[in-house]
Amino acid sequence: MFYLVLGFCTVWVCHFAYLAVLDRQATQLRRRLEARANATPDRT
């Protein structure tokens, strides 16, 4: 039972860790885009 739980937990932890990394990168990219949009002077 211990090894079964360990095996399944390893899989889910790895998948969610990678998804968390991707989510963090997406958030950083969004912030950079927002900062760039705010820094661009209004030319109208």
Add this chain to the structure above:
Amino acid sequence: MRRLLLALAFLLLIASTLIGLTRGQIDPLQRNILYVHVPNSVCALLCFVVVLVTSVGYLATGKQTWDLAATAAAEAGFVFATILNATGMIFSRAEWNVWWTPSPRLVTSAILWFLYAVYLILRVSLPGAQRRAARLCAVFGIVAFLDVPLVYISARFIPDIHRPNFSFDSTWQTAALMLGMAGTILLAAGLIWLRTSLLRDTLKLEQELLR
């Protein structure tokens, strides 16, 4: 669309786990690790096929999208190869009372993990122009693919502690494995797609900032 793909993948994985641990349970209990070990192993190999195809595509056309897709596939493949080796070791400990043994399948699988790791290290550490680094990584991706057929044939043609295949007793067990396989392949596709578009957007932003 990507979110839908990932959500569907997780639903399939949950269904596979539920069926696998109830109706499709394999005796003894630790053998149920196969429901996650096999699909993740197949995906680790499939990701290397994607790295091969995209690397050839990059060398043939020089288009950056191929290179970004190769990077994304290598990253996802690294995650799947990590799961492959980790769950394999846990299964090995439960079944044969050893964490690891130098059998052909286990050695070639460990080499697969190291090849993915080297590819990712190369991606971030190669000096010089981006195009040159991308070309070198593409060549490495093609050469590293040679390990994939070795992993596949190792347990089939060389005497090995690892079984070449596994037969199931009931259709519930087959269904659990097939659902797990479909879910993991969808997850891999979703991760590669997501990562490729993230890399493309980041690169586009950096190029605009440099102007």
